[in-house]
Amino acid sequence: MTSPLPASARLAWWGTAWLAGHVVTDLLLDEVVGDDVTHAVAGLAGLGLGGSEDVSETLLGGLARLRAEGVASFGAAFPVEGDPVGLGGPPDLNHAAIEAGEAVVVLLHDGSAVGLVPERVGPTTTWVAHRGARRQLPDVGEADRGLRSALLQSADALAALDVARWRPEVADRLTDLRHRDPLAAPPGVPERCVSLAARALHALEVVDLALEDDGGALSLHEITRREQAILPLGSAARRALVAACSPEVWPPA
Known part of the structure; x- marks a missing residue:
């Protein structure tokens, strides 16, 4: 069965x-x-990690090379334009990760970091390495509270927009939180x-459903109101997913 988790998670x-x-x-x-x-890793040699030839290698080869360099943790980022949550720069990494919608930030014991950005072509994914930096992350508890609050606020806002009429599946998913897979x-997680x-x-599934195009049936004003109701939930959800997939902020076992 295919995992619903993004590749970086x-x-x-x-x-x-x-x-x-x-x-x-x-x-x-x-x-x-x-x-x-298949998955592969590219660009590690260009960062001074391993051999001199900057060629693609297997996923196992790339991860083994990173482990030999002293990996402290693997953490995920799910940024969008204007909200690079889970990233700490530099700009090259941020740009690539925003373009992909996700990345893995690998922290090394010496304090440096490597960003791995998945580039997908058909049934293959290449994790392209970029120089990274330490990042500021939402606390798990803070992210959890933020998601709960955003769900309530979005549900109220969408109800005011009569979501059950124009997107009954969105209303169903909003009320189906206790029955998620x-x-x-x-x-260790x-x-x-x-x-x-x-x-x-x-x-995030609710957000995608709510923002689906209606084939021009909505006015610009209606589209704007819908986005104002649902986009804060997307932001809170991405922050929550980053916290859940970043061992640096996991609560002690």
Whole structure:
């Protein structure tokens, strides 16, 4: 079954479990690659990590090279234009990650960081390495409270817009939070973070449904009101997903 988690979330969770010795390499690769044919890593040599030739290598080869350099953690980012949540720069990484909508920030024990941005072509994904920087992250508790608050506010705002009439499936999903599908997570991911990630993905699904094009049936004023009602939920959901997929801010075991 295909995981509902974005690729960067899968690499953050399963890469962290692999570093801690909770899962074997084969399971790491299976979970990260998912239904794709293959994943590769490119650009590490250009950052001074490993050999002199800057060529693409297997996912396992790239992760092994990073581990040899002293990886402290794998964490995810889910930025959009104007809201680079989960990123700390520099601009090259931010631009690539915003273009992709996601990235993994790899922190090394020496204090440096590497950003891995997935570039997908058909059934293959190449994680392109960029120089990274440490980032400021939302606390798990803060992100959780922010998501709960945004859900309530968006539900009220959409009700005022009569969401059940123009998007009955959005109204259904908003009231179906208790019946979301559970996420499969590796050992070591706090249960609170697994739950938070599931609710964040659910909220992002609601946002996508609410913003679907109606084929020109709405006026500009109506579109603006809908965006004002739902976009804050998308922002809160992405912050929640970043916190749930960033071991730097996980609560102590």
